Amino acid sequence: METPPDSRRWSELPVDILRSLLERLCIVDFHRAKLVCSNWYLCSKQTLRPKVGRSPPLLLLSPDEEDGCRLYSPEEDRAYETTSIDFSGYRILGNSSKWFLVVDSRSDLYIINVFSEEKIHLPPLESMKGGYYKLERVADKELKCKVISESYRSGVVLTANDLRGLLWVDNKSGDYVVVWQYVELGKQFLGYCKKGDDHYREIPTAKLGDVRRELRGQRDLVLKGYSLYIFTSYDYIRHLDLSGQDGFKDVSETHRFPMWRDDYMNEELLGMTTISCRDTIVVTTSGEALIVHSRGYESNKNFEKHRLFRVYKRDSKDLDPDTRDTRLVQVDSLGDDEALFLDMGFTVPADHTLGIEPDSIYFTHDNRLRPDWRTPRFDICVYNLATKTTKRFPVLSKFNLKDARWFLP
Known part of the structure; x- marks a missing residue:
């Protein structure tokens, strides 16, 4: 479709005028302006504010009502409506830069750019392959988890409220990693996928997955790039490399990371x-x-x-x-x-x-x-x-x- 004449005029603004305009915008509007056209995006890279490649910290606020999210800028002490994307109906699981991992009521996962309408649909949770657990959809908003064994017990029914997750996105290449877990099964397994995957892989964290004792369970998780750090139930740090094409690699050290006593x-x-x-x-x-x-x-x-x-x-x-x-x-x-x-x-x-x-x-x-x-x-x-x-x-x-x-x- 041909670009409307008015849009062409905006995209053809002289660089010095456009740069002056961008420098006067607040941080939220600056990121929105980058999406107008390719010329505006290229000019934003040459603009003094914000610094190339980095921006002031912002807060994404999710109110307890169905009127969408807001962006808060501490630098300006001001909240903005997120008019570019509607976050209502989603629950935020994790974030990386301007990208947010969200889940809807059907336990479907998406990655959303908070400054644009870009949305990445992730594989369904029941697509997980390999490992010791299987997820089956039993209702519109429910999944059932079963142990893959001849003698497994009745499956545990799970909903979107039980799901937690982490996200990492490389803004330059567009590569991403998603890690999720169910709180009801948090000491048993994790699921993860990368860009280009049409299914999830399982990360066992229990005896069933032949994980050595000190590395079982998880008290907390951090995802940084392709590195997943797990603070285990036995106070060790488990370090997994998720960059491989055929699954993850355990690169954990043997050192224990004991909890300290806070009596003092x-x-x-x-x-x-x-x-x-x-x-x-x-x-x-x-x-x-x-x-x-x-x-x-x-x-x-x-x-x-x-x-x-x-x-x-x-x-x-x-x-x-x-x-x-x-x-x-x-x-x-x-x-x-x-x-x-x-x-x-x-x-x-x-x-x-x-x-x-x-x-x-x-x-x-x-x-x-x-x-x-x-x-x-x-x-x-x-x-x-x-x-x-x-x-x-x-x-x-x-x-x-x-x-x-x-x-x-």
């Missing part, structure tokens, strides 16, 4: 009541695994809410390959060149010019994989490890949220 924190929290508590695995830009303890609490006197974070890494003295029972030591700082986005599970380079504060933790809720959707405990904030201060965004209190996610466009 009781003195700090005298006169306080703990309202949420969570241990999370995160991965740094260098690939090092850390454990982050987050705790929400309130004063017994005035009910004022507070949040505390502690970051731990494996003791460098216990890195000998023959050492199995290693220790954890507290990390006082992430460094002036890194910031942690707990929703995504990894650190990124800090940048004051983009509003990415160094040595800070960007936080929304305690459990990115198993939040309580009925009574969510949100505490959208930025916590500075060096100063132990918490920055919140009062304007968000007017939204009755069921979910929120930090992301970097």
Whole structure:
């Protein structure tokens, strides 16, 4: 179809005028403008704001009503309607850059670009091949999981509310990886697919899958590129390489990653009541695994809410390959060149010019994989490890949220 005359005129604007226009746009409209045409996209790459390849952090807000999501820009202290895509009817499972992994009421999975109408349809969950479990659709909104065995027990009925997931997308190549799990079966298996797959592969995490004892189960997961990090039920870090064409490769080390005892924190929290508590695995830009303890609490006197974070890494003295029972030591700082986005599970380079504060933790809720959707405990904030201060965004209190996610466009 021929391009309308008005559209051609917009696409033929002189580069200096177009660049001046783009530099005046807010971050949300800037990303929308890139999609107008190829000339606008190329010009955006030469525009000073935002920095080439990077953008200020944003929040995707999912209200507890059927009026779609909003984008919140901390830089502007302003919320925007997501007019380009309708998120109503979906639940967000994970995100990578401007891409979000969502599930509908039928347990169908999609990847959606928050700034455009682009939607990637993923294989049906019942397409999983290999492994020890089989998913069968038994109703419009229900699936049944069965063990592939002559003597399997009756299948467990599952719905979209039981599903959790992770996403990674390469913005340059368009490659992606999707990992999902059911909370009811969280200690048994994971499913994953990559771009070009028409089915999912199983990742066994239980004895049934011939997984050695210390690597069974999962307390938390992080997906960074083709690397899947699993914090196991026995306090080990299991590291899987998902890049292979014929399945995954286990590249786990033998070192144990034991949980620390938090008894010392009781003195700090005298006169306080703990309202949420969570241990999370995160991965740094260098690939090092850390454990982050987050705790929400309130004063017994005035009910004022507070949040505390502690970051731990494996003791460098216990890195000998023959050492199995290693220790954890507290990390006082992430460094002036890194910031942690707990929703995504990894650190990124800090940048004051983009509003990415160094040595800070960007936080929304305690459990990115198993939040309580009925009574969510949100505490959208930025916590500075060096100063132990918490920055919140009062304007968000007017939204009755069921979910929120930090992301970097």
